[in-house]
Amino acid sequence: MSKYEFPVTRTATPAAKPDPDNLGFGNYFTDHMFRIDYTEGKGWHDGRIIPYAPIEMDPAAAVLHYGQSVFEGLKAYRAKDGRILLFRPDMNAKRTRNSNKRMSIPDIPEELFVEAVKAAVRADADWVPAKEGTSLYLRPVIFGTEAFLGVRPAKQYTFLVIMSPSGSYYKGGMKPTKIFVENEYARSVQGGTGFAKISGNYAPGLVSQEKAHALGCDQVLWLDGAERKYVEEIGTSNAFFVIDNEVWTASLELGTILPGITRDSAITLLKDWGYDVKEKRFTFQEIYDAWEAGRLKEVFATGTAAVISPVGEFFWEDKHMVIHDGVIGEISQKLFNTMSAIQRGDAEDKFGWTVEVEL
Numbered sequence: 001m002s003k004y005e006f007p008v009t010r011t012a013t014p015a016a017k018p019d020p021d022n023l024g025f026g027n028y029f030t031d032h033m034f035r036i037d038y039t040e041g042k043g044w045h046d047g048r049i050i051p052y053a054p055i056e057m058d059p060a061a062a063v064l065h066y067g068q069s070v071f072e073g074l075k076a077y078r079a080k081d082g083r084i085l086l087f088r089p090d091m092n093a094k095r096t097r098n099s100n101k102r103m104s105i106p107d108i109p110e111e112l113f114v115e116a117v118k119a120a121v122r123a124d125a126d127w128v129p130a131k132e133g134t135s136l137y138l139r140p141v142i143f144g145t146e147a148f149l150g151v152r153p154a155k156q157y158t159f160l161v162i163m164s165p166s167g168s169y170y171k172g173g174m175k176p177t178k179i180f181v182e183n184e185y186a187r188s189v190q191g192g193t194g195f196a197k198i199s200g201n202y203a204p205g206l207v208s209q210e211k212a213h214a215l216g217c218d219q220v221l222w223l224d225g226a227e228r229k230y231v232e233e234i235g236t237s238n239a240f241f242v243i244d245n246e247v248w249t250a251s252l253e254l255g256t257i258l259p260g261i262t263r264d265s266a267i268t269l270l271k272d273w274g275y276d277v278k279e280k281r282f283t284f285q286e287i288y289d290a291w292e293a294g295r296l297k298e299v300f301a302t303g304t305a306a307v308i309s310p311v312g313e314f315f316w317e318d319k320h321m322v323i324h325d326g327v328i329g330e331i332s333q334k335l336f337n338t339m340s341a342i343q344r345g346d347a348e349d350k351f352g353w354t355v356e357v358e359l
Helices: 062-066 089-102 110-123 203-214 261-272 284-292 330-343
Strands: 032-039 043-051 069-071 074-078 084-087 135-144 156-166 177-181 219-223 231-234 237-243 246-250 276-280 296-303 307-316 319-322 354-356
Touching (some): 043 110, 110 135, 237 261, 246 261, 261 276, 261 296, 261 307, 261 330, 284 307, 296 330, 307 330
Parallel strands (some): 177 307
Antiparallel strands (some): 032 043, 032 156, 074 084, 237 296, 307 319
């Protein structure tokens, strides 16, 4: 039994549900949202469910000038028996605490985070779509709201959970992506904020994304910020490379890589299936050499939105690499099928990853 109880104020103007066949991602928002505020000396207070609506903010709010903001992303799934399942929300709660610490935002208890997410989903349970491949995307966000000018942590914050029904990431089926290897800009550096899920990590990457799209690519492979040679992430996802009988992924130890929840789940499954997973530091030159030698079997990225995103091509400097003949690899497909089935309650959850939202 949770120690948290949140009053609910229902909207007087509920919105029409969107067409489940044309949801896309982030296009529609549910009728309600969760809100709780923080005041120095009082802590987190007045948690409640309220109608989804614009929020009033002072022009001098800390987040607008100094960027004190963190967020998370997770999903709620409709099982065939009608239950609503969350996937590893405790991991999102733990990562939020780490992000808050890095950004000098007050700590938020893991139980409060998870119960806030559950309360939000419960309020709009009829918005969780049932069609295969769909889900209710959840976006918790915390930001400084105190009105002042000066470089210091804010004394007031707001924590929201907003929700968006989302369609299948792969409309028409999963297909391999084309990746541009960025050697000009960097996503993060040692001692920076790469390990935290902060809002400020994303806008600087847009210029590289535009470069990639101009070259006909879908996403960017980030290299390290110091030497531009060590592999880090693909877009906003963690990258995996199957070389001979090993699976390589960048290590978290330098603090430049986001500790993805899907990443951790993929590693757990791969090890459970007997694969030798190497979390280590390696260069893209090593990846290229393995590809040239015929040792690079497949590449995929992991993340909340796509779950598994297979890579079919790399464009690195003047080199063009086709991976696994440009088709989906066996490991990529197995991971996608298995994880998706667990998330929707269609497969055994031997690791205890799913959490039911009691209605």
